[in-house]
Structure formats: C-alpha cells, structure tokens
Amino acid sequence: MLERVYIVRHGVRLSWFSSNWDKEASGSGLANDDPLNEDGEVQVQELARHFESLPKDKQPTAIFSPSVPEDRCLQTAVPTSVALGVPIFVETGLAEFLHPVIPGTGLHPRSPNAAALQHLFPQIDPTWSPVWIPSRRGETMAEHHTRMAEVARVLLPSATRNQLHRSILIVTHVVPAIALSRALVNNTELSPRVGCGSITELVRGRYISMKEDATACEDTTAETSAWEPVVVAGTTHLSKGILKDWGFEKLTGKVEPVPGVAGTETKEDSPVGSQVVTTAS
Incomplete structure (x- = not known):
C-alpha cells in the first residue's frame, strides 16, 4: 500500500535570469521550455543526495513528472532517478x-509523449499511460484545483495497481504542487510559500476505530482518509535555502487568457480528463 508521497517543485529555471539559451534544444521547442540554471543544477543534486540518504523504506520507488514544460521538471527528477535506480513516469x-x-x-x-522524450531523458519508462489529460483550452484557477483533486484520485491507486510502491515522488510546478497538496490533505486553506527544489512530504492519514467491547481502540490505515503533512515546502536539504518561492497570495486579480497556437483553431480538444477506465462493481 502506498504510504508516503513526496511533492517537489522543479529547480530554479534559467529564463528568470537570462534569455540566452537554446530554445531549439528543448524537447517541445516551446519558448518557455527552458532548462535549469546553475542554482537549479545544484538543487537537483542536493535533492538526489537527500532522497538517497533516507532509510530504504522511505525512499521513493517511482517518480512522476509532467512533460511540458519538460526540461525543468524532468531535469529535476533525473539525478534522483539515477541515484535510486528508479523510473520516471511521464504524467500529463x-x-x-x-x-x-x-x-x-x-x-x-x-x-x-514519453517515447518522444526518451532520447533526452533515458530514465523515462514509456510503459506508463497518463491517467489524466488536461484540456488544451486552459482552465480557471478553480478548474485547476478540480483537475489536481481528480489527478490525485486516479493517480495514486493507478501508481500502485501493478507494482507495490510504499513511497512515490511527484515533481511538478508550483501551482499544481500547492493544489495537489491541498487536495491530498483536504484543506483548501493550505497556503505554503513553495520554493524551487522544496519538498512536501505527506503520509497516509490514520483513523481510530473502537473495538466492539469499547475497552480499547485500534489505529489502522484508512484508504479514504486525508493525507497528513510531515513537511510542507521544506528546504533544509538545500544549501542556499529558499529560492524563488511563490504562494497563492501573489495571485491577484483575474487570470488573463492567452493566445492559443496558430493553426490549431479547428483542432478538437480531445482526449481530455481521466483516462482510467472504471467498471461498475
């Protein structure tokens, strides 16, 4: 049974400091698909050393990361993947x-997709099929929170369906990192300031069930209980501490829409949503 989830924000990105980088070298060719800078490179090595230093039963045995913008998330995941000898699964x-x-x-x-990125990141295991595909029409902030709650609902059971994982690592961006944490702990008021390379550690919640004679109680793991935070946006493993932290208090006003990609005006926005097939019991 899955007992522990680590959520990591990617390392410091280059474009915050310089526009002098090879945009054609990214896997997607997108202008905002920039790699890590020197601080970010240090952070991801420190992340790998941190996870390698954990007891075996607390080390993640699988890593999940989005593919776009893939350079900074997958770059962040690679050193830990190599240090622990665990696969990276691309989860859209x-x-x-x-x-x-x-x-x-x-x-x-x-x-x-994962196969298209393997030449850049050979640690990717292409056998994983994404459990959720976001709408290419974009989303409101409320819809993003709904998306992350649904991703949590289908990802965690899917991650352990065919292989036993007691701990997994999720590497993502700051907004989904906070929204996912909120969904797992069932607390929409959770408002950490999340720095690059920071770690949130969650353990499966527990409940107290009374025995029939009511003379004792038993602490048992609940499949449906909220997850409990052990560490939220921790940075003690990072030599430079908090860098480029962000919190929802920085989000003011309405989220502005952006232009889509020219030439896709008549394209269908599909598939979208959960890709997990469920059957009635």
Missing part, C-alpha cells in the same frame, strides 16, 4: 496551470 495530469486561451485563437500545445 501534473502539468502546470494552463491559462484559458482566447476564444478563436487555437489551443495550448500538445504535450510530447
């Missing part, structure tokens, strides 16, 4: 918050 449901597109201007770019 963990993608960054997607601004709504301006009507009539097209759709957001489609995420590259």
